[in-house]
Amino acid sequence: MTATVSLFSVRGYSSFLFGRILNSVAIWVDFTLIFSILSFHYQVDPSGLGLSAALYGLPGLLLGPFVGALADKKSPALIMIVSAFVRFVTSMGLAFSANETIFIVWVFLKGMGNLGAIPAEQVLIRRLLSNEQIISTVALTSVLDQCTKILSPLLGVGFSVALHSRGGFGFTGGLALLSMGCAIGVAGVVGWGSAAGGSQRRYPDFALVRRVISESPSFAFALGLALASSMVLGLYDSIVVVLLREHGLPDSSFGTIVSCTALGAIGCAVVLKKLLARACEATSLSVFVGGFSGSVVAAGLLALTLPSLGLGMLCMLWLINGFCYGGGMMVYGIALQKEVPADALGVVSTSVRSLQLAALVIGPIIGSWIAQYVGVEVTFIAAGALGLAIVAWALLRRTRKMRCANRSIGPAA
Structure with a gap:
């Protein structure tokens, strides 16, 4: 417990962790809302739901290594800010989609917007923490991720009932803006450039x-x-x-x-x-x-x-x-x-x-x-x-x- 508490004395760690929590909540709420709207509002058939799920996950499968190479070369904080901005834009796009086709296009773009956070977080953990602290933060973030996994879908269902689903995307858009602020806080510690001697690879x-x-x-x-x-x-x-x-x-x-x-x-x-x-x-x-x-x-x-x-x-x-x-x-x-x-x-x-x-x-x-x-x-x-x-x-x-x-x-x- 002492080792976990000591993580918060590391400069930039609190901003990093809060930003990670915001990202995790937004991803799970988005996921719940997207497939609730497709199923109950647009009444998409199983093949359409399968296509939407594939489009949502396809960017990570195909483009993930390219974004990872970018996180090695550029500032991870900058990658997180860009990713958060794209997630904000896509949340607004999903909230105001005029029809099913446009909505599914925004689902694909939402999947792309989620790409930057994971590699940037991995790079930041190495920059901010020692090996001993890495064990503590892996355990802590796992607890938080699992709590988010349990609670966020309930939050998504709540938005579906209270705000007719689409209003929930305004909430996740707000979380994206807050995570941009957290990334700026982290950038104050690690800087806006790549690490000294960092990778110069342009492609994976x-x-x-x-x-x-x-x-x-x-x-x-x-x-x-x-x-x-x-x-x-x-x-x-x-x-x-x-x-x-x-x-x-x-x-x-x-x-x-x-x-x-x-x-x-x-x-x-x-x-x-x-x-x-x-x-x-x-x-x-x-x-x-x-x-x-x-x-x-x-x-x-x-x-x-x-x-x-x-x-x-x-x-x-x-x-x-x-x-x-x-x-x-x-x-x-x-x-x-x-x-x-x-x-x-x-x-x-x-x-x-x-x-x-x-x-x-x-x-x-x-x-x-x-x-x-x-x-x-x-x-x-x-x-x-x-x-x-x-x-x-x-x-x-x-x-x-x-x-x-x-x-x-x-x-x-």
Whole structure:
């Protein structure tokens, strides 16, 4: 707790954190409002909703590494200001769209406006904080993000009822203006230019990304398991509602399950520093990804063997699921900050984010196809087993490399 409180004594950190909270709230409220309006106001069919979701996420998948390279080269504070301004403009565009087509165009532009915050935040964390402080801020921001995940959709629903949905975009536009003020505060500390010796790349250097991965076994290990978690999540996440429905659980049960994952992640964030003090990051990450995958296997086995699943049992499983998934992502975030060179943080973080998004886009397609032919329960078991197999393979490979390294050092000693 003392380490977390001490973060606020770092110049510029309070502005950075408040800006991050504002961005997170705005993104979740925007997401809720966008798909509420498309569904209930414009009455868009499922294919149209799928197209809108793809347009919203496509900029991050395709353009993320380019924005990341820009964050490495330019001032991260300036990137955040530009991103916030674009989000303000797009909020106003969504609020005053004349028809469905224009609204969907603004949805695409909103997705583009969200691009700048993530790489800029990664660069700022490295500039503002020490390695010890990075662990504390990863845990703190995870707690805040999960609280936002729970509360912001409720806020979006409230706007939908009170202000006929569109008024809520005025609220997120106001949050964007406030986040611009926070970015200006951060700029007062880190300056308006790039760091000394910063990257001069104009475009994403994917050869650099490969070199960073090959030269840092610790980061390569963390990256592999983080992508494994995204693959597993993509395979089963879209069919959770089907599992609940097939076992006779009410519509509200899905929201309860989502809240349990968030509570699990919050619990992990609270104890993360103590866990890392007892086990190295590689061991912790392996346990987290293994536990996450194991919870998915357990859900499938229980659904396959029991005639009906109780909501309480599923809540316990998804508390473990959220605890382990959240822990895995936090440890990956710490490895990213510690192992990646400062002048490559933007392009590496966004390139990895693109890979994660690809897994989350392709995974549901594969998962739903498997479920159609072999059943939802078997799909859960297969998804979790894939994660467990990747963890086992990664640990075996890491152990072999360590043995080889010890053998090469032995004769010299």
